[in-house]
Amino acid sequence: MHYPCVVAVLLANQIHKVSEVLFLKHLDWHQQWLALNAKGSLVTYQKTSAQEVLQQGLAQQKFEHNDAVVSCTESQALILNYYRNNIVHLFVLPSLVCHSIDSLISEQIDLTLQNIDKHSQDALSVVQQSYFLNSENDPSEVMTETINKLVKLDILTVHNEVYQVLDETLFMLLKGHLDNPFDKPTLAN
Structure with missing residues (x-):
């Protein structure tokens, strides 16, 4: 579930580009939302720090991390939509x-x-x-x-x-x- 969450946060930013600090804050919030919704649902979400989740996402090499900025190109965004679509309903x-x-x-x-x-x-x-x-x-x-x-x-x-x-x-x-x-x-x- 981690990688789709990273992608969902990145693609929810209109320009698909955000500072790492803000990205980690957004990712942390999404993890909190998932934790609130996990009670009584079929959603399972491993508790991991936002930094660790970002590192797992970066290991997929489908978006970029340069100069403390997380971003993706429009062509990368099209590919990443597949992963986002697996989690966006949440x-x-x-x-x-x-x-x-x-x-x-x-x-x-x-x-x-x-x-x-x-x-x-x-x-x-x-x-x-x-x-x-x-x-x-x-x-x-x-x-x-x-x-x-x-x-x-x-x-x-x-x-x-x-x-x-x-x-x-x-x-x-x-x-x-x-x-x-x-x-x-x-x-x-």
């Missing part, structure tokens, strides 16, 4: 929440649990179908659980029932795991 729910929050912020709507949940509902069913996620659970419970985990992992904070983004860099990275589900298709698409 990160689409936090990505959906981040897209919902970003959309609500741009519409200047309060980031309450009710607003985030309501805004996410239509996209949630599409994401569940697209990524073969369990759709038997109550959608509001799924969103609430995801939001609570994001708070627990210090991506979001809540004060007087209004959420706020704590870590803008990681927030943007999480959005990268999923194409914006709120983009309206046009005739050109």
Whole structure:
């Protein structure tokens, strides 16, 4: 599971290039997310330091590490998508929440649990179908659980029932795991 996680973090960065320090921070967060989700699921994830996981990923020689920067070319990204696709379903729910929050912020709507949940509902069913996620659970419970985990992992904070983004860099990275589900298709698409 380590190599797909490294690839998922790298490809979630829009330009597929990130400093090693930030990359390790992102990788560590993804490992924490996997650990939270491992309870009661079929996900198994060996606890290893982010640095060790990066070294295992570099041993595959499918991306680059130069001058304290981790990166890949567009052609490497196409190949790496295969590995990312094996794990990305584990990160689409936090990505959906981040897209919902970003959309609500741009519409200047309060980031309450009710607003985030309501805004996410239509996209949630599409994401569940697209990524073969369990759709038997109550959608509001799924969103609430995801939001609570994001708070627990210090991506979001809540004060007087209004959420706020704590870590803008990681927030943007999480959005990268999923194409914006709120983009309206046009005739050109």
